[in-house]
Each structure stands twice: as structure tokens, then as C-alpha cells.
Amino acid sequence: MIKICPSLMCADFTKLKDEILELERAGADMFHLDIMDGNFVPNFALGIEDVKAVSKIASIPYDIHLMIEEPERYVEKFSKYGCKIMYVHLETCKHISRTLLKIKERNVKAGLALNPGTPISFAEEVLSDVEYILIMAVNPGFAGQSFIESTVDKVSRLKDLIDKKGYDIKIAVDGCINEVTVKKLYNVGAEYFIAGTAGLFNKNGSYSENINRLKNIL
Numbered sequence: 001m002i003k004i005c006p007s008l009m010c011a012d013f014t015k016l017k018d019e020i021l022e023l024e025r026a027g028a029d030m031f032h033l034d035i036m037d038g039n040f041v042p043n044f045a046l047g048i049e050d051v052k053a054v055s056k057i058a059s060i061p062y063d064i065h066l067m068i069e070e071p072e073r074y075v076e077k078f079s080k081y082g083c084k085i086m087y088v089h090l091e092t093c094k095h096i097s098r099t100l101l102k103i104k105e106r107n108v109k110a111g112l113a114l115n116p117g118t119p120i121s122f123a124e125e126v127l128s129d130v131e132y133i134l135i136m137a138v139n140p141g142f143a144g145q146s147f148i149e150s151t152v153d154k155v156s157r158l159k160d161l162i163d164k165k166g167y168d169i170k171i172a173v174d175g176c177i178n179e180v181t182v183k184k185l186y187n188v189g190a191e192y193f194i195a196g197t198a199g200l201f202n203k204n205g206s207y208s209e210n211i212n213r214l215k216n217i218l
Contacts, residue, residue: 002182002215003029003192005063005172008054009045010201020057026207027215030084031062032174032194035074040092041067041140048077055081063087063132065113065174067140072099079106087111087134090122100129111172115140116148120158127167132192133158137175137185147176147198152184159189179217186218 006028011019020031033054036045045067054062063085064078071088072095079086086103090112093099100110111132112123116139123133135155138145155171162169172192173185178199185193193214195201200210 001191002186002217004200004211004214005030005032005192005194006200006207007032007034007174007194007196008050008062009034010196013050016053017057020054023207023211024058024060027211028060028207030060030192031058032065033062033083034065035068035078036140037068040069040089051078051081051083055083061085063111065111065134066092067113068092070094072102075099075102075106079103079108083108085109085111085132087113087132089113089115089140090118091115097126097129100126104129113174116151120154120161123158124161124165127162127165127169130169132170132172133162134172134174134194135190137173137177137181140174145176147181151175152188155185155190156188162189177214179213182214183217 006023008031034045036043038044061084064083065087069092086108088099090096103110109131112130113134115136137147137151171190173190174194176198177193177195182193199214
């Protein structure tokens with residue numbers, strides 16, 4: 001089943017409560033919060049106070065995507081407010097297994113994020129430690145980028161690897177999620193889609209219309 005996860009960095013934070021409530025009524029499955037430090041990615045976005053605010057308003061689950069250096073230093077702080085999943089980047093962790101274990105110890109689902117240029121083989125040794133894998137279909141840091149077409153093959157190969165190993169790991173994709181890319185990615189094994197400016201936060205329709213379009217594209 002297609003799961004739509006609005007990226008709240010694309011929402012209007014001057015009316016955050018209204019945005020969250022409208023997205024929930026529109027059928028959003030989970031919110032996605034990007035935390036950026038201006039170091040690992042060339043941009044700043046969201047922080048602990050933003051996570052705290054969302055936790056007080058949202059009635060559906062939310063995940064946290066730590067696009068920051070040495071994320072293990074902040075796992076405890078960001079996990080305080082009830083997130084369902086916490087994604088950390090393989091590229092930022094000196095000891096990825098230790099970081100994933102630290103997330104699980106906080107009763108949060110462990111998620112592994114992979115940049116476009118990071119081979120899925122790098123994740124093979126820690127598949128037993130993760131419950132979600134987030135494949136970046138754009139280089140992280142900014143909304144509005146073009147979809148990297150090789151992502152479809154990457155998701156397909158990851159799904160084959162997961163099935164071969166016998167793990168129950170959900171695949172999510174972030175970057176240029178729209179009707180075209182959702183269909184391609186879902187057909188090869190992705191289930192969770194981080195929706196931003198390409199398919200949700202745009203002027204092509206209401207949140208309800210856009211989410212319904214994405215969920216019923218097959």
C-alpha cells in the first residue's frame with residue numbers, strides 16, 4: 001500500500017497547526033521532519049523546537065531524518081518527543097551499528113538513509129539492525145530537485161537483497177515524488193514516499209486532491 005509522508009520543511013511554518021491538521025484530514029500517513037545542520041548538507045532546516053511543536057499537534061506518526069554530522073550525539077534529544085522512525089545517514093556515522101542500536105534503545109524504529117551515490121552494498125552488513133531504509137532520489141539538502149532515474153533500479157536491487165536475506169524492512173524514497181515517480185518506485189518495492197514540492201506542496205491542487213492522486217496512481 002502506498003504511504004504518503006508530507007515533508008514538513010515544505011509547509012508554511014507561520015501556520016503550522018493549520019497545515020498539520022489539513023494534511024491529516026487530507027489522508028497523510030506520516031509526517032517527515034528533515035533536520036539539517038548546514039554541514040553534512042548545504043542547508044539548515046528544522047530543529048528540536050520544531051520537532052517539539054509537531055509532537056504537540058500531530059495525531060498521526062512522524063519520522064525524523066537526521067541529515068547531520070555525528071547524529072549519534074543527538075539521538076537521545078530528538079527521540080524524546082515520540083517519533084516513530086529515526087533515519088541516520090550511513091555516510092555520517094563512524095560506527096553505524098552502534099548508532100542504530102542507540103535508536104532502538106530509545107524505543108524508536110531504526111532507519112538507514114542512503115545518498116544517491118552510496119551503493120546499497122554498503123548497507124548489507126547492517127540490514128539486521130534496521131527496520132526502514134530511506135533511499136534519496138535527489139542529493140539531500142534542498143527541495144525542488146530533479147529525480148535521479150537510477151533510483152528506480154537502486155530500489156529494485158535493494159528490494160531483491162532484502163527479500164533474499166529474509167528481512168522485513170520497509171523501503172522509503174525521498175526526492176521529486178509525484179505521480180510518475182511513485183508509480184515507478186512502488187512497482188519495484190518502495191512503500192513510503194516523502195512528498196514535497198513536486199507532488200504535494202504545489203498549486204496543482206489541494207492537499208486532499210494531491211494525496212489522493214498519489215495514493216491512487218496505480
